[in-house]
Each structure stands twice: as C-alpha cells, then as structure tokens.
Amino acid sequence: xxxxxxxxxxxxxSPDLMSRGDTALVVVDVQEKLVPAIAQNARIVWNIRxxxxxxxxxxxxxxxxxxxxxxxGPTVVELAEQLGPLPAKLAFSCGACPGLFESLPGRGIHKxxxxxxxxxxxxxxxxxxxxxxxxxxxxxxxxxxSRFEMDCRIALGRMDSAGATLTTxxxxxxxxxEAAGTPEFREISRLAREPGP
Numbered sequence: 001x002x003x004x005x006x007x008x009x010x011x012x013x014s015p016d017l018m019s020r021g022d023t024a025l026v027v028v029d030v031q032e033k034l035v036p037a038i039a040q041n042a043r044i045v046w047n048i049r050x051x052x053x054x055x056x057x058x059x060x061x062x063x064x065x066x067x068x069x070x071x072x073g074p075t076v077v078e079l080a081e082q083l084g085p086l087p088a089k090l091a092f093s094c095g096a097c098p099g100l101f102e103s104l105p106g107r108g109i110h111k112x113x114x115x116x117x118x119x120x121x122x123x124x125x126x127x128x129x130x131x132x133x134x135x136x137x138x139x140x141x142x143x144x145x146s147r148f149e150m151d152c153r154i155a156l157g158r159m160d161s162a163g164a165t166l167t168t169x170x171x172x173x174x175x176x177x178e179a180a181g182t183p184e185f186r187e188i189s190r191l192a193r194e195p196g197p
Contacts (some may be wrong), residue, residue, distance in 0.1 A: 001187065004157070016165070017175055018111050018113060018138060018172065018176060019175070019176065019178060020058040020059055020060055020176050020177075020178070021108060021109075022108060022109055022110055022111050022114070023060055023109060023111040023113055023116070023138075023176065024060060024061040024062070024063060024101075024104055024109050024111070024112055024113070025051055025052065025055040025060055025061070025062045025063070025112075025113050026063045026064065026065075026094060026100075026112055026113070026114050026115070026116075026126070027051075027052065027062065027063070027064035027075075027079065027115055027116050028046055028064070028065055028094060028114060028115070028116030028117065028122050028123050029065055029066060029067040029072070029116050029117050029118075029125055030045060030048060030071050030075055030076055030079055030081075030116050030117055031066055031067065031069065031072040031074060031076065031079075031117070031120045032062075032072070032073035032074060032075075032076055033071070033072045033073040034067075034072050034073075034117055034118070035076050035117070037147045038117055038118070038145040038146065038147060039145055039147065039148070039149055039152070039186060040145060040197035041145065043142070043196060043197055044117075044142070044143055044144070044145040045076060045078055045079065046196055046197050047140065047142050047143035047169040048079060048115050048116065048140075048143045049079055049082070050081070050169055050170065050173065050191045050194065051113070051115055051140060051143055051169055051173070052079065052082045053082075053187075053191055054172075054173040054176060054177075054187070054188055054191055055176070056082070057174050057184055057187040057188065058177060058184050058188075058191045060176060061104065061107070061109065062082075062083065063099070063100055063101070064086045064092050064116075065080075065086055065087055065088075065089055065097055065122075066086045066087070066088050066089070067088075067089060067090075067092070067122055068088070068089075068090055069088050069169045083195055087100060089102050092121050092122045092125045092126075093122070093125040093126045093128075094122070094126040094129070095125075095126060095129035095130065095133070101130075101133075101135075106180070110134075110135060110136055111135065111136040111137075111138065112130055112135050112136070112137050112138065113138040113139075113140060113167075113172055114126060114127055114130070114137060114138065114139050114144070114164075115139075115140045115143035115144055115169075116143075116144060117144070117145055117146070118144075118145065118146045118147065118151070118152075118157035119144040119145055119146045119151065119152040119155040119156065120146050120151040120152065120154065121146075123139070123144050123155065123159075124155045124158060124159055127139060127159045127162070127164050128159070128162055131163050131164060132161055135161075136165075136169050137163070137164040138163070138165045138166075138172070139156065139159055139160075139164050139165070139166055139167070140162065140167055140168060140169050140172055141156055141166045141167065141168060142168050142169050143169050144156070147190045166179075173188050173191060173192060174188060174192070176188075188190060
C-alpha cells in the first residue's frame with residue numbers, strides 16, 4: 001500500500017503544450033480552385049481533415065474561413081461537410097472576420113492551431129495578426145501549403161521567428177489527447193494509423 005508520501009509525483013503540465021481545454025483549430029481557405037495548384041495538396045488536405053476529426057472527437061472548437069469564394073470557389077468537399085458554413089473574407093488575414101475569435105476567451109481558449117492555404121499569404125498574415133492580438137499560436141507545418149515550396153518554407157521560418165510554434169498534425173493530435181486508455185485516444189490512434197494519400 002502506498003502511503004501519501006510515497007505517491008508518485010507528477011510534473012506540472014508545460015504551458016507550451018496545447019490541450020483540449022485551451023486550444024481551437026482554425027482552417028484557413030482550403031478552397032476548390034486553389035487546392036489543385038498547391039504542392040502536395042492531397043497530403044495537406046488529408047492532414048487538415050485528420051485535424052478536424054481529432055478536434056471534434058476531443059471537443060475543440062473548429063473555425064474556418066474562405067477567401068473570396070466567388071473567385072476561389074467553396075471549401076473542398078472533403079472538408080466542407082465537417083466545417084459547415086464559413087465566413088467569407090477579402091482581406092488575407094482571418095483577423096478581418098468580425099467575431100471569428102470573440103467567443104473563445106470566455107471558454108478558456110487562448111491557443112490557436114492554424115492550418116490551411118496559402119502558407120505565405122493568408123496563413124502567415126492570420127498567424128502574425130493573432131500573435132499581435134496576444135494569442136499563443138501554433139502552425140501545423142504539414143497541414144499548410146503554397147503553390148511553390150520556397151514560399152511555404154520561408155513563411156514557416158518567418159512565423160517561427162515571430163513567435164508561432166511549429167508542430168505537425170500527429171504531434172498536435174496526441175498533444176490534445178494527452179493520455180492513452182480513453183475512448184478519445186482510440187479515435188486519435190485510429191487517425192494516426194490511417195494510411196495517407
């Protein structure tokens with residue numbers, strides 16, 4: 001029998017880690033006319049879909065936007081059904097969408113994981129605006145893309161140097177989940193084992 005003094009000592013959870021209680025997912029402009037031009041588009045859309053599935057399984061808010069849908073079309077079918085109606089914008093930054101983030105602080109959310117297109121335009125401008133507004137921002141590096149690899153690479157470097165935390169889809173899913181042995185873990189584990197495109 002363990003006496004109170006013999007109970008295991010647990011380290012405090014790092015504030016650098018995301019959790020299901022403090023993080024929202026933002027999906028930026030993954031639209032029909034833009035996706036085919038993006039390098040590695042099938043893998044990026046697949047990773048975004050896994051992030052949405054994981055966020056929903058764990059109860060994280062999922063937000064999104066569409067950039068000038070009249071010209072770029074709606075969100076791709078693989079994601080549109082899960083996201084529902086999204087606000088349209090003309091400005092590149094999601095910060096121009098009134099009310100997109102306003103309900104989150106009241107729910108204890110102060111971290112945002114960003115994914116979507118294009119890394120060097122709408123994603124980067126959204127990330128920099130969110131940082132300026134005081135959010136803790138994460139970017140799923142394997143769930144963002146640009147038409148040209150150099151644009152994506154430079155954008156990731158710039159967002160990193162500005163204070164965003166770069167991560168990956170799988171790292172984010174397990175970070176949100178936090179522990180094994182739960183029904184949610186089984187869903188996250190299934191998403192991690194899913195064969196990619």
